[in-house]
Amino acid sequence: MLSSGLTLIFGMMGVLNFAHASFFMLGAYFAYQISKYIGFIPALFIAPLIIAFCGAMVEKYALRRVHKFGHVAELLFTFGLFYIIEELVQMIWGKVPVGYHVPEYMDFTLFSMSGMGYQAYAMFTLVVSVAMFIVLFSVLTKTRAGLIIQAALTHPEIVSSLGHNVPRVFMLVFGLGCALAGLAGVLAGNTLGTEPSMALSLGPIVFVVIVVGGLGSLKGALVASILIGIVQTSAISLDYSINNFIEFIGFNVDIESLWRILIDLTISQIAPILPYLLLVLMLIFRPRGLFGNRDV
Amino acid sequence: MTNFFKSFSTWIIVAFIAAILPLIFDSSFALTLLSKMGVLIIFTVAYNMLLGQGGMLSFGHAIYFGLAGYASIHILNGIGEETLPYFPTVLFPFIGAVVGLFFGSLVGYVSTRRAGTAFAMISLGFCEMVTAMTLIFVIFFNGEDGIQTDRMVGPEPFGITFGPQIEIYYLILFWCLVAVALMYIITKTPFGRMSNAVRDNPERAAFIGYNVRRVRWQAFALSSMFAGAAGSLHALNYEHIGFESVSIVQSGAVLFMAFIGGAGHFLGPIVGAIGLTYLDSTLADVTEAWLLYLGLTFSGIVMFAPGGLAGLIVMHGPIARTDKKLLISLIKPYFLAISSVVTGLIGLIGIIEMLYFRSLISKGEGEVVIFWTEFNANGIMSWLIFITLILVGIFLSKKTFPMAKESWDHAISVVKTEISNE
Numbered sequence: 063m064l065s066s067g068l069t070l071i072f073g074m075m076g077v078l079n080f081a082h083a084s085f086f087m088l089g090a091y092f093a094y095q096i097s098k099y100i101g102f103i104p105a106l107f108i109a110p111l112i113i114a115f116c117g118a119m120v121e122k123y124a125l126r127r128v129h130k131f132g133h134v135a136e137l138l139f140t141f142g143l144f145y146i147i148e149e150l151v152q153m154i155w156g157k158v159p160v161g162y163h164v165p166e167y168m169d170f171t172l173f174s175m176s177g178m179g180y181q182a183y184a185m186f187t188l189v190v191s192v193a194m195f196i197v198l199f200s201v202l203t204k205t206r207a208g209l210i211i212q213a214a215l216t217h218p219e220i221v222s223s224l225g226h227n228v229p230r231v232f233m234l235v236f237g238l239g240c241a242l243a244g245l246a247g248v249l250a251g252n253t254l255g256t257e258p259s260m261a262l263s264l265g266p267i268v269f270v271v272i273v274v275g276g277l278g279s280l281k282g283a284l285v286a287s288i289l290i291g292i293v294q295t296s297a298i299s300l301d302y303s304i305n306n307f308i309e310f311i312g313f314n315v316d317i318e319s320l321w322r323i324l325i326d327l328t329i330s331q332i333a334p335i336l337p338y339l340l341l342v343l344m345l346i347f348r349p350r351g352l353f354g355n356r357d358v
Numbered sequence: 359m360t361n362f363f364k365s366f367s368t369w370i371i372v373a374f375i376a377a378i379l380p381l382i383f384d385s386s387f388a389l390t391l392l393s394k395m396g397v398l399i400i401f402t403v404a405y406n407m408l409l410g411q412g413g414m415l416s417f418g419h420a421i422y423f424g425l426a427g428y429a430s431i432h433i434l435n436g437i438g439e440e441t442l443p444y445f446p447t448v449l450f451p452f453i454g455a456v457v458g459l460f461f462g463s464l465v466g467y468v469s470t471r472r473a474g475t476a477f478a479m480i481s482l483g484f485c486e487m488v489t490a491m492t493l494i495f496v497i498f499f500n501g502e503d504g505i506q507t508d509r510m511v512g513p514e515p516f517g518i519t520f521g522p523q524i525e526i527y528y529l530i531l532f533w534c535l536v537a538v539a540l541m542y543i544i545t546k547t548p549f550g551r552m553s554n555a556v557r558d559n560p561e562r563a564a565f566i567g568y569n570v571r572r573v574r575w576q577a578f579a580l581s582s583m584f585a586g587a588a589g590s591l592h593a594l595n596y597e598h599i600g601f602e603s604v605s606i607v608q609s610g611a612v613l614f615m616a617f618i619g620g621a622g623h624f625l626g627p628i629v630g631a632i633g634l635t636y637l638d639s640t641l642a643d644v645t646e647a648w649l650l651y652l653g654l655t656f657s658g659i660v661m662f663a664p665g666g667l668a669g670l671i672v673m674h675g676p677i678a679r680t681d682k683k684l685l686i687s688l689i690k691p692y693f694l695a696i697s698s699v700v701t702g703l704i705g706l707i708g709i710i711e712m713l714y715f716r717s718l719i720s721k722g723e724g725e726v727v728i729f730w731t732e733f734n735a736n737g738i739m740s741w742l743i744f745i746t747l748i749l750v751g752i753f754l755s756k757k758t759f760p761m762a763k764e765s766w767d768h769a770i771s772v773v774k775t776e777i778s779n780e
Binding site: 124127128131133134135137138139141142143144145146148149150153154262266269270272273334335338339341342345346 | 413415417468469471474475476478479480482483484485486487490491493494606610613617647649650652653654656657660661664710713714
């Protein structure tokens with residue numbers, strides 16, 4: 063979900079938003095604040111709207127100005143924004159995690175399958191994400207508005223001469239992308255933990271998803287995010303190492319050296335670097351990503 | 359010959375000033391700060407070979423800095439335990455340079471296929487990968503604690519042990535001058551020019567027969583090499599290295615320094631490294647919001663002055679050359695514009711400081727010290743004062759900025775007519 067928002071912005075506008083994970087974090091914090099006073103369900107709608115507004119304002123007053131200096135300047139600006147948002151969040155909500163929890167009425171086991179319990183909230187998140195994705199995909203490819211957006215991004219001059227306000231389209235697309243990040247924040251903030259460092263821990267993974275999925279491809283982002291999700295969660299539960307494998311085949315290796323540590327590393331231990339390893343392999347063997355239509 | 363002497367004299371003067379600095383500021387704080395500046399100058403100028411000269415924005419340049427630091431510390435420890443043969447401490451930056459060059463060529467081979475945003479993303483991915491590795495390969499990186507060393511190993515030529523900070527400072531100073539001079543020379547070589555050409559117009563550079571990717575790769579490797587040398591000195595300076603030195607935090611810091619100082623000019627990164635290191639060590643104690651100010655400054659520079667501080671100064675070069683009086687005529691409108699901005703900024707800083715204060719300190723206390731004055735963070739008066747300051751600042755800026763712009767346009771038009779008359 064988060065990456066689909068980023069892909070939307072990047073693929074559509076060519077703007078790589080470094081602060082995307084920051085909007086995700088803001089989503090979680092706003093949801094915390096709103097659900098404290100009103101409730102979780104309103105927060106699900108209000109928080110992304112606020113984020114969309116913030117995003118649109120950022121685009122209108124800052125990014126548009128930077129745009130003439132090129133894409134790298136835009137990236138640099140969002141990098142600065144990333145720091146600003148992190149510090150602002152620390153200023154308002156403090157450095158320690160806030161108590162943003164799963165709403166009680168969804169905090170039960172919905173059903174169990176092969177011994178594993180599935181929480182109702184996890185299912186809810188899944189349903190919302192999939193619904194969001196289908197809506198987004200169909201709006202962008204099937205409706206007239208979606209066509210205008212696509213056209214505005216590839217041929218801005220022609221679209222503006224046809225009477226459409228191209229800067230406004232850009233602003234809305236950016237706002238929409240941020241809203242998606244915010245929505246993801248609302249949904250994931252309570253299970254991942256809402257704290258100021260969450261943007262930094264999540265941001266780079268999103269970039270990996272984008273590159274692996276293929277730059278600017280919405281479908282690629284979906285597949286890659288599922289793939290990386292599966293790789294990471296399954297890797298954590300796999301407690302095997304190369305040594306186990308060698309013993310399994312029937313050898314018994316007895317090396318007393320640095321390599322010993324290498325072969326004793328279990329897959330769960332190297333789980334954090336797997337996405338990045340995937341990124342490097344992808345760059346070497348298939349630089350355009352899974353569904354991309356251009357090279358990195 | 360005079361020209362030659364002239365270009366050299368600047369270097370000699372700078373070296374002389376840097377050499378006597380520790381005699382003037384002899385506190386241990388100043389000495390540590392100066393050493394840190396020296397290391398970061400090398401690192402930032404090396405980084406700018408990539409960003410400014412080569413047009414590649416990297417979020418992961420700390421990898422080479424940090425890995426070289428780790429390697430140096432391991433070798434120092436090895437010498438200390440006499441498992442490795444003696445290697446003179448003076449030449450340690452060479453170790454760092456080799457390590458930096460090795461990893462730089464390796465990573466650069468994969469990542470320099472494209473410049474721009476794709477390159478930036480990939481560099482970030484590598485940075486995160488190495489950071490994650492530091493926590494996994496404990497035997498080499500020792501996790502979050504990092505590793506310690508003792509830099510006083512082996513024989514002591516001329517009684518120099520590199521134990522005292524002052525000796526390390528002169529070591530850093532020497533290598534800083536050598537590295538910066540080398541990097542300056544590189545910008546003047548055909549390779550340096552080619553690197554600029556690839557930055558500005560890769561298609562045309564490819565068209566006249568250069569392998570664009572190869573030029574980028576070479577620039578990347580060279581830049582990593584100097585970053586590695588800086589990393590070695592960093593390790594020697596602190597006798598400790600931790601995972602944060604390979605992480606995005608260090609990479610971001612060097613980006614801030616290079617960009618705020620001015621990526622387009624050779625002196626920019628040096629200005630940035632000196633200025634930000636100084637502010638970092640002094641302001642970080644005074645205010646909690648230091649990173650917020652840094653982020654705001656950075657974004658402001660990206661928006662309004664993409665050339666950085668050095669760019670702003672260089673912009674006035676033609677005016678100064680044409681007529682000194684024109685430059686003086688600019689002082690008054692500039693002064694007005696800047697002071698109105700400062701008024702607004704003081705208000706903004708006051709608000710930020712009070713907000714921070716409120717979020718950190720328990721509700722009972724209300725006295726907060728801002729600009730050496732005590733304010734009551736809970737009282738409405740102090741908020742009103744700062745909000746008024748912001749509004750006054752905005753109001754004055756609206757008046758004075760068009761004035762400054764007008765004088766600037768006037769000065770530039772005079773310069774233009776002057777040039778066309780010649």
